[in-house]
Amino acid sequence: MSPVVRLIAKRLGISLIVLIGVSMLIFTIARVIPGDPARIALGPNATAEQVAALRERLHLNESLPVQYGYFIADLAQGDLGISLYTNRPVTRDIAQFLPATLELILVAGTMMILIGLPLGVISARYRDTWIDGTVRVVSLLGVSAPSFVWAVILMLLFAFFLPIFPIAGRMADSFTVPTVTGFLLIDTLVAGNTRAFGSAAWHIVLPAFALALSGIGQAARLTRANMVETYDKPFIEMARSYGFPERRIANRYAFRPSMIPSLTIIGLDFAAMLGNAFLVEAVFAWPGLSRYGVAVILRKDLNAIVGTVLVISAMFLIVNIIVDLLIAFINPRIRLSQRTA
Amino acid sequence: MKRYKLPIAAALLAATALTGTTAAAQSVLRLDEVAVGELDPGKASDYADSILMFNVYDTLVLPVQGGPGYAPHLAESWEADGTDFVFKLREDVTFQSGNPLTAEDVVFSFDRMKALGQGLSFIFTNVESAEAVDEHTVRFNLNEAYSPFIASLVRLPIVDKKLVMENLGEGDGEMRDWGQAYLSANSAGTGAYKVVSHNPQQETVMEKNGDYFLGIADVAPDQVRLRYGLEAATVRTLIAQGEHDISSQWLPPEVLKSLAADGAQLLTETGGGAFYIKMNTQKPPLDDVNCRLALAKAYDYAAGITMVAITDDVAQGSASTGAVPVGMFGANPADQTLSRDLEAAKQHLAECKYDPADFTLEISWIGEVPLEERYALLMQANFSELGIKSEIRKVPWALFTEQVTKPENTPNISQVFVNAVTGDPDTLLYPMYHSSAAGTWQSPEYLNDEQVDAALEKGRMVTEPDERAAAYSELNQRLMEIAPTIYAYDRQSIFAASNRVKAPALSDPDEAFGLDGMGFSFRLMEMTGE
Numbered sequence: 088m089s090p091v092v093r094l095i096a097k098r099l100g101i102s103l104i105v106l107i108g109v110s111m112l113i114f115t116i117a118r119v120i121p122g123d124p125a126r127i128a129l130g131p132n133a134t135a136e137q138v139a140a141l142r143e144r145l146h147l148n149e150s151l152p153v154q155y156g157y158f159i160a161d162l163a164q165g166d167l168g169i170s171l172y173t174n175r176p177v178t179r180d181i182a183q184f185l186p187a188t189l190e191l192i193l194v195a196g197t198m199m200i201l202i203g204l205p206l207g208v209i210s211a212r213y214r215d216t217w218i219d220g221t222v223r224v225v226s227l228l229g230v231s232a233p234s235f236v237w238a239v240i241l242m243l244l245f246a247f248f249l250p251i252f253p254i255a256g257r258m259a260d261s262f263t264v265p266t267v268t269g270f271l272l273i274d275t276l277v278a279g280n281t282r283a284f285g286s287a288a289w290h291i292v293l294p295a296f297a298l299a300l301s302g303i304g305q306a307a308r309l310t311r312a313n314m315v316e317t318y319d320k321p322f323i324e325m326a327r328s329y330g331f332p333e334r335r336i337a338n339r340y341a342f343r344p345s346m347i348p349s350l351t352i353i354g355l356d357f358a359a360m361l362g363n364a365f366l367v368e369a370v371f372a373w374p375g376l377s378r379y380g381v382a383v384i385l386r387k388d389l390n391a392i393v394g395t396v397l398v399i400s401a402m403f404l405i406v407n408i409i410v411d412l413l414i415a416f417i418n419p420r421i422r423l424s425q426r427t428a
Numbered sequence: 429m430k431r432y433k434l435p436i437a438a439a440l441l442a443a444t445a446l447t448g449t450t451a452a453a454q455s456v457l458r459l460d461e462v463a464v465g466e467l468d469p470g471k472a473s474d475y476a477d478s479i480l481m482f483n484v485y486d487t488l489v490l491p492v493q494g495g496p497g498y499a500p501h502l503a504e505s506w507e508a509d510g511t512d513f514v515f516k517l518r519e520d521v522t523f524q525s526g527n528p529l530t531a532e533d534v535v536f537s538f539d540r541m542k543a544l545g546q547g548l549s550f551i552f553t554n555v556e557s558a559e560a561v562d563e564h565t566v567r568f569n570l571n572e573a574y575s576p577f578i579a580s581l582v583r584l585p586i587v588d589k590k591l592v593m594e595n596l597g598e599g600d601g602e603m604r605d606w607g608q609a610y611l612s613a614n615s616a617g618t619g620a621y622k623v624v625s626h627n628p629q630q631e632t633v634m635e636k637n638g639d640y641f642l643g644i645a646d647v648a649p650d651q652v653r654l655r656y657g658l659e660a661a662t663v664r665t666l667i668a669q670g671e672h673d674i675s676s677q678w679l680p681p682e683v684l685k686s687l688a689a690d691g692a693q694l695l696t697e698t699g700g701g702a703f704y705i706k707m708n709t710q711k712p713p714l715d716d717v718n719c720r721l722a723l724a725k726a727y728d729y730a731a732g733i734t735m736v737a738i739t740d741d742v743a744q745g746s747a748s749t750g751a752v753p754v755g756m757f758g759a760n761p762a763d764q765t766l767s768r769d770l771e772a773a774k775q776h777l778a779e780c781k782y783d784p785a786d787f788t789l790e791i792s793w794i795g796e797v798p799l800e801e802r803y804a805l806l807m808q809a810n811f812s813e814l815g816i817k818s819e820i821r822k823v824p825w826a827l828f829t830e831q832v833t834k835p836e837n838t839p840n841i842s843q844v845f846v847n848a849v850t851g852d853p854d855t856l857l858y859p860m861y862h863s864s865a866a867g868t869w870q871s872p873e874y875l876n877d878e879q880v881d882a883a884l885e886k887g888r889m890v891t892e893p894d895e896r897a898a899a900y901s902e903l904n905q906r907l908m909e910i911a912p913t914i915y916a917y918d919r920q921s922i923f924a925a926s927n928r929v930k931a932p933a934l935s936d937p938d939e940a941f942g943l944d945g946m947g948f949s950f951r952l953m954e955m956t957g958e
Binding site: 121123126127129130134136137172173174175180184239242243247250253255256369372374379382385387 | 612630
């Protein structure tokens with residue numbers, strides 16, 4: 088078995104155990120927080136008889152282990168139950184809302200990498216100059232304020248005072264495209280509708296940038312710090328003594344080893360965005376899974392809470408595996424240690 | 429520098445163009461609501477559901493616009509004989525599917541609502557059965573005389589039986605899922621608007637039903653987009669951008685004020701509801717009527733109204749005259765408003781068996797309704813003038829509904845907004861004050877008063893309007909005497925709207941329905957094209 092396959096198998100095995108643990112934990116937590124889910128689902132006007140009937144149907148009168156048994160039995164058939172928030176199967180809700188969030192965080196993540204890493208490299212390369220100072224101030228600002236604050240500021244600047252960007256939804260109302268992947272940036276291209284693609288791209292700019300800003304700041308600061316440290320290493324001194332140009336030293340010798348800690352943090356940020364996207368989704372009326380997750384928690388929608396948390400956990404684990412693989416690919420020491428192991 | 433200006437201007441122009449515009453030929457009305465809209469009419473209960481239901485489905489009767497009573501709608505006429513109600517249906521009505529409306533559809537709609545047991549089905553508890561007498565005649569049999577029955581029919585939307593039966597989902601028995609899966613995503617009504625698409629977290633898109641039996645004016649919106657869960661800041665910006673037409677009623681007063689200052693019109697709807705400050709009558713010190721009366725007299729009613737004022741003329745509440753909101757059977761005249769009387773409050777407190785030095789009142793507010801915190805602070809300040817100490821506690825809604833199931837866990841003071849779901853005082857007052865209904869979010873008073881029970885039961889039994897008015901007037905009087913509640917203000921919903929839309933049912937009292945959500949009958953709105 089190749090080291091990479093072994094690494095993936097090991098990670099998948101651990102992830103499965105983590106997922107089972109998460110499912111038990113969230114299943115229990117969701118049921119012990121105050122409030123009767125049946126009462127909340129049926130609304131304030133429902134009678135005691137209606138509430139009792141729904142409790143019976145949801146097995147809420149059974150013990151926790153028995154309820155968990157029902158849940159696992161249904162899950163084995165791919166059934167996460169019915170959401171009391173939308174009155175639809177939870178799997179259908181997740182299938183509808185997850186692509187919107189994934190598309191948002193993929194674009195935000197891309198911004199984080201394409202803007203954050205170069206800013207860090209530039210800052211380190213021009214250390215202690217005005218360029219470095221500017222990047223450090225900007226990145227500190229990005230890290231200091233949470234995404235939803237940026238969301239409101241960006242909305243005020245680029246939608247209210249200067250009405251350039253749209254602020255609600257994923258695409259202008261006038262366009263409709265058939266759903267293929269759920270990612271509008273892809274589905275519009277599949278449909279060959281470039282105007283719809285332009286609209287979808289324009290709609291995602293502000294929410295993705297608001298979501299990415301703190302990650303951009305963090306990536307820039309971390310990359311700068313690591314590169315500054317790497318610049319002091321003997322191999323950089325040796326490269327300089329050979330007379331290599333500064334650009335080559337920065338890009339080839341200093342950046343690559345500095346990228347490993349940045350990549351780990353970016354990976355974590357990427358996964359964390361799944362949960363953190365909620366407020367940005369709320370401000371920009373983005374119909375994603377994070378917003379759905381918070382709505383179902385507030386309504387104590389048991390099936391939907393468990394389903395959403397499981398999906399977000401799974402995404403978190405997948406991103407971590409990908410980051411581990413990337414780091415192994417970049418860092419020969421890790422790759423070789425897997426081989427010898 | 430000059431050479432950069434042209435490309436920048438071009439980029440900005442292109443950017444603006446990319447935001448997309450809707451086709452000019454079609455008038456589009458865009459509005460929002462906070463919660464997910466439940467499309468299944470058998471489960472409809474809250475405001476968003478009601479807006480959908482009243483537009484996609486029709487009912488046998490409708491509230492009379494600008495006045496009391498109910499007028500025929502899908503029903504042509506009806507006859508009542510004690511516990512029997514026989515309705516003659518119109519023969520010119522077809523569903524959006526093209527199927528004709530028959531008595532079987534009415535029976536099916538009723539049976540379905542009872543079988544699902546969700547939404548507002550509880551208001552049909554007194555109805556034993558429905559049966560089709562012939563193709564266009566339907567009979568309802570009641571268990572006992574129940575005069576608000578006609579009013580409750582505004583909450584029985586008629587569903588296309590044939591279409592639903594063709595689309596039954598998985599489930600047990602002959603009726604399987606009663607079409608729940610289908611009706612949660614599709615429309616099966618006779619209504620003026622049909623559903624084009626429905627995403628429960630984003631929006632429901634509706635378009636005119638060209639075959640509507642009453643016809644729809646050309647000026648009514650061709651398409652309606654009901655968006656869900658928009659943030660106040662987003663709505664504020666969208667209306668300023670001209671991309672939104674009517675806000676939800678849940679915007680904070682400050683945002684409504686700012687929109688009004690920018691020229692937005694303020695639409696209003698009064699649906700027979702009020703803001704009630706409820707006192708637990710089973711727990712000391714508020715088990716003593718004089719203590720309760722002291723608090724009711726010490727509360728500053730005028731300051732309470734100011735707190736929800738949008739402009740000098742418009743507020744989210746109007747002065748209360750008693751337990752029954754103005755406009756309903758039994759309400760006191762509108763000019764007999766309640767006001768603060770600190771001297772009377774002191775006298776009542778002196779007659780109370782509890783010494784203010786010996787207790788601390790627990791004033792709760794619902795965590796999801798930040799406005800209530802302001803009222804908790806107002807009460808704390810008002811009651812401190814009587815020497816009464818109090819502590820304010822924030823309670824999440826879920827916890828509150830659980831707390832109120834036991835009198836000992838119910839706070840001394842709770843705050844709730846309650847509405848009559850059918851527009852009839854019975855659906856407002858019975859669940860709040862009848863002794864058999866104690867222990868719900870509507871009845872944290874745990875009131876147990878024979879006179880109140882008798883008046884509530886009489887209001888249900890008598891059929892003549894004058895007799896009903898007398899019964900509820902008597903009830904109102906008694907509720908003022910024993911003060912289980914501080915009747916803070918009669919509730920009024922306020923919506924900010926652009927000038928592109930006219931909504932007579934939400935702006936002209938003579939056109940108003942007096943039922944929450946019905947003012948949003950899109951067929952009665954006009955798009956001005958501004």
